[in-house]
Amino acid sequence: MRHEKGYGFNKDINITGVTIIEGGKALLEDATLKLTKGRKYGLVGRNGIGKTSLINAISRGEIEKYPEDVHTLQVEQEIEGDDISVVQHVLNCDVERLELLEEMDRLTNTADSKLTKKQ
Numbered sequence: 001m002r003h004e005k006g007y008g009f010n011k012d013i014n015i016t017g018v019t020i021i022e023g024g025k026a027l028l029e030d031a032t033l034k035l036t037k038g039r040k041y042g043l044v045g046r047n048g049i050g051k052t053s054l055i056n057a058i059s060r061g062e063i064e065k066y067p068e069d070v071h072t073l074q075v076e077q078e079i080e081g082d083d084i085s086v087v088q089h090v091l092n093c094d095v096e097r098l099e100l101l102e103e104m105d106r107l108t109n110t111a112d113s114k115l116t117k118k119q
Contacts, residue, residue: 018063
């Protein structure tokens with residue numbers, strides 16, 4: 001994920017009347033989609049309830065009135081089980097955050113080594 005995403009999400013999104021039909025089955029019918037500016041969202045739930053269908057509809061621009069330049073990130077649906085929390089998996093997708101953490105670590109270690117050499 002990169003954070004250069006334009007200005008599409010400059011206010012909350014509130015879209016009424018959202019209907020998603022997949023394979024002849026209504027996954028959402030006359031629903032309201034509300035997303036708050038500045039928030040990041042993840043969908044978690046059992047198989048077959050429409051999580052991927054909703055994200056795909058957003059990504060493909062199939063939801064009427066959904067802003068076109070809002071950044072949407074899709075991650076792997078299936079991951080191998082491990083001890084990493086769901087939140088940490090999502091944070092690990094944020095490349096810019098990881099680069100900044102690495103730079104902070106490098107700068108901190110450089111500063112620490114310079115302090116050690118002066119003593």
